Amino acid sequence: MARAAHPDAMKPRGPQRTRTAPPTAPAEFPFAGRYRTYTLFDWTGIVYLLAGLVALRVVWALGSGESAWSTLQQQLANPLYLAFHALSLVAVIFVGVRFFRLFPKAQPARIGPVKPPPQPVLHAMLYAAWVVVSGGLALVLAGGIF
Amino acid sequence: MAEKKTFEITRFDPDRDEAPRTETYEIPVEPDWKVLDALNFIKDEIDSSLSHRWSCRMAVCGSCGMMVDGKPTLTCKKPLSEYGNRVSVAPLSNFPIVRDLVTELDGFMDKFQKVKPWIVRAKERAVEEGTHRQSPAELEEFKQFSMCINCMLCYAACPVVTNEPDFLGPAAIALGHRYNMDSRDQGSHERNEIFRGEGTVFSCSYANECSEVCPKHVDPAAAVNQAKLNAVIDWATSFVVSREKE
Numbered sequence: 001m002a003r004a005a006h007p008d009a010m011k012p013r014g015p016q017r018t019r020t021a022p023p024t025a026p027a028e029f030p031f032a033g034r035y036r037t038y039t040l041f042d043w044t045g046i047v048y049l050l051a052g053l054v055a056l057r058v059v060w061a062l063g064s065g066e067s068a069w070s071t072l073q074q075q076l077a078n079p080l081y082l083a084f085h086a087l088s089l090v091a092v093i094f095v096g097v098r099f100f101r102l103f104p105k106a107q108p109a110r111i112g113p114v115k116p117p118p119q120p121v122l123h124a125m126l127y128a129a130w131v132v133v134s135g136g137l138a139l140v141l142a143g144g145i146f
Numbered sequence: 147m148a149e150k151k152t153f154e155i156t157r158f159d160p161d162r163d164e165a166p167r168t169e170t171y172e173i174p175v176e177p178d179w180k181v182l183d184a185l186n187f188i189k190d191e192i193d194s195s196l197s198h199r200w201s202c203r204m205a206v207c208g209s210c211g212m213m214v215d216g217k218p219t220l221t222c223k224k225p226l227s228e229y230g231n232r233v234s235v236a237p238l239s240n241f242p243i244v245r246d247l248v249t250e251l252d253g254f255m256d257k258f259q260k261v262k263p264w265i266v267r268a269k270e271r272a273v274e275e276g277t278h279r280q281s282p283a284e285l286e287e288f289k290q291f292s293m294c295i296n297c298m299l300c301y302a303a304c305p306v307v308t309n310e311p312d313f314l315g316p317a318a319i320a321l322g323h324r325y326n327m328d329s330r331d332q333g334s335h336e337r338n339e340i341f342r343g344e345g346t347v348f349s350c351s352y353a354n355e356c357s358e359v360c361p362k363h364v365d366p367a368a369a370v371n372q373a374k375l376n377a378v379i380d381w382a383t384s385f386v387v388s389r390e391k392e
Contacts, residue, residue, distance in 0.1 A: 008311035010241045012252030019160040020242035020250050025308045027216035038353045102352055106371035109287040
């Protein structure tokens, strides 16, 4: 048998007419089949939490003087940090692609009199925005702007 | 000679069994059979005590939803040829089990009624005024969501339903959204309050499984996530637009 669902899942509000067996969770949830992708998507939250902590550490080092900043830069060159940032990149791309796939159909048919563009156009707009923002950030990091 | 397949079927008799168990049947199957045909063969020829729901046999009534090889499946629609030699059939996940493959539906009906799945009018139109007219474009806005046959496969696939008993669930929200989008309806504020309240639409984490398993391509995940945005817009506009005057 599959693992149990919440014992009150889909339970009627009134008294049940017969004794029932408790509900079970979908057999593939959470680690098999299509649920694997969904669970991985959820787990990327841990990566973002850690990335947020790293960002706080960077801000703290910036406010703590030049030596703290250069120490942090040395630490960030550590292979473990590099591996973590590579993992963060993979997580961002994974979530981005999933979000871009699901976002267009979540748009309502209209908001007041305004209708959203067709789904393929929305798709293209999302990817175009991603390319433009990534390109802009790459230019900033390369010293091309500012 | 007909091919043989083995079926592992969940059995549960509330008068005798403490918990569901599995029983195995080996039966000859025809190439054109659906999963439901095999269940009916077992009931007719081998074990008349087997309980399962079915009615129309043409994917319209939504009665015969079950877990086949762990996936929510409309058994009258799914060809048996798509499975291997061993096929497991279990009652829909996330529902209490009444007997064998039959699940308790009252919880679903409770959720269903909450979203007021009917046209709400502030003032009913007099018969002399004629019918409510609707353009094809207005119909198109919600038609997809009105194709639901209440088979409940979406509930069996939803990981939020697994963990949050108060969640209204995909089909009920899709139906509420369908009426919110109907040009004849004036009850969207009432429904949006329900969507924002207990069993909130915001519990949905957009796993999209409901849409993956929907046999009628209703796309409940789209409806739920459109309903989220509409519920927020309705809340925001409630500060500037008086509901009484509408």
